[in-house]
Amino acid sequence: MPMRVLVLGSGAREHALAARLAAPPDGAEVLCAPGNPGISQVARTLAADLGDPEALLALAVREHVDLTIVGPELPLSVGVADRFAADGRLLFGPTRAAAALETSKAFAKAFMARHGVPTARFHTAESLEDARSVVRSGAFGFPVVLKADGLAAGKGVVIADDRAAAEAAIVAAMGERRFGTAGDRLVIEECLSGPEVSVFFVCDGARALPIGAAQDHKRIFDDDRGPNTGGMGAFSPSPLVDGPLATRIMAEIIEPVVGGMAAEGHPFRGFLYAGLMLTSSGPKVIEFNVRLGDPEAQVILPRIDEPLLPMLAAAAAGDLRQRTCRLGADRFAGVVIASRGYPESSESGRRIDGIDAAERVPGVSVYHAGTARRDGALVTAGGRVLTVVGRGAEFPEAIARAYAGVLQISFDGMQYRRDIGRKALGYRG
Numbered sequence: 001m002p003m004r005v006l007v008l009g010s011g012a013r014e015h016a017l018a019a020r021l022a023a024p025p026d027g028a029e030v031l032c033a034p035g036n037p038g039i040s041q042v043a044r045t046l047a048a049d050l051g052d053p054e055a056l057l058a059l060a061v062r063e064h065v066d067l068t069i070v071g072p073e074l075p076l077s078v079g080v081a082d083r084f085a086a087d088g089r090l091l092f093g094p095t096r097a098a099a100a101l102e103t104s105k106a107f108a109k110a111f112m113a114r115h116g117v118p119t120a121r122f123h124t125a126e127s128l129e130d131a132r133s134v135v136r137s138g139a140f141g142f143p144v145v146l147k148a149d150g151l152a153a154g155k156g157v158v159i160a161d162d163r164a165a166a167e168a169a170i171v172a173a174m175g176e177r178r179f180g181t182a183g184d185r186l187v188i189e190e191c192l193s194g195p196e197v198s199v200f201f202v203c204d205g206a207r208a209l210p211i212g213a214a215q216d217h218k219r220i221f222d223d224d225r226g227p228n229t230g231g232m233g234a235f236s237p238s239p240l241v242d243g244p245l246a247t248r249i250m251a252e253i254i255e256p257v258v259g260g261m262a263a264e265g266h267p268f269r270g271f272l273y274a275g276l277m278l279t280s281s282g283p284k285v286i287e288f289n290v291r292l293g294d295p296e297a298q299v300i301l302p303r304i305d306e307p308l309l310p311m312l313a314a315a316a317a318g319d320l321r322q323r324t325c326r327l328g329a330d331r332f333a334g335v336v337i338a339s340r341g342y343p344e345s346s347e348s349g350r351r352i353d354g355i356d357a358a359e360r361v362p363g364v365s366v367y368h369a370g371t372a373r374r375d376g377a378l379v380t381a382g383g384r385v386l387t388v389v390g391r392g393a394e395f396p397e398a399i400a401r402a403y404a405g406v407l408q409i410s411f412d413g414m415q416y417r418r419d420i421g422r423k424a425l426g427y428r429g
């Protein structure tokens, strides 16, 4: 009997997870809630409210699910892991308290300070007056970085070039409450510089297993111009993370984090994703996420060269025995195709053509995010619509294949970056 797995989420990250778990060597029977039209080709999709732990547990019980794997942060932030644990059901993802590494930047920064984890110098302001006086003091110089404490859909970070810009950001967050309660506390920190890399781990509460590094492309336009997005593309591995750096990241950052969470009574089980800046004085944490990234998952998962399901099941049970995770030699580049207007707004309902043709390009996989079926046709349904991933022995081949796939796809208003993976070709910082 194959294991029955429930994946929670509906994006390209969850499509990549579901596709990976359904295929050999795992060959799981995959259910996905709520899923999307792409996911329904590899999994049975079920309606679900990701903000309702009780309903998610009822779904897992009703469907006799052996292991639940959480894609996005929302269910974790409302305690889905706690609810499943109380019922003795296996779920891979952190408890609500452990998820605070992502859901509260103030918690994450104070935690790092307690455990000596390298990160930008900071102050957490509890009031507008406090924030203003810190900025006026110039304690962190300029530019200065201001971060809403809570989840703000990727929009809560401002890099202010001068005092006036910083004060305007403080007023927006704490005066006008632009991010709601997420902005009631503000982390003010020094601006670091250096290339950014993302590193990923499978954690069982006591140990962390490295599963790869990636670099993403957050801005909407080529050459990192325009507003921040959820991510317009990614590549893996990162040429910047060599063996010695990986060892250093493990010793200086990941082991203290996993050890510290356990020591504080909140052992971390789940995917841990650390966003790092490689500064002249070593790697420093920019942020933690308590899940896989999107689009990073789409280029990280295919590199894992061994069964994924037993690894995640063991970690969920708190008993990860393996010490290393074998990664394949191939390179992956993932290009996100978004709708016109993204990230400010996004159109929906445009007919999408060419996905089958893209998937026939050798080495290409297409993962759905904002897609829907309408009268039998596939149409757009949101900002980020698809991720097209190319695989190759070297980056130029992986990138060329990804774009050969993209060129097969068309819908009115589609936009994508032309420079995904370029950084992998010859990094000059």
Ligand code: AMP
Pocket: 120, 145, 147, 154, 157, 159, 189, 190, 191, 192, 193, 196, 218, 275, 286, 287
């Ligand atoms: P975050 O939501 O914390 O990932 O921040 C979004 C982006 O802001 C990061 O990917 C960085 O590019 C940038 N950023 C955040 N914190 C800092 C910092 N202390 N110094 C420089 N850039 C930062």
Ligand code: GLY
Pocket: 216, 230, 231, 289, 292, 293, 294, 295, 296
């Ligand atoms: N790509 C960034 C994220 O998933 O948070």
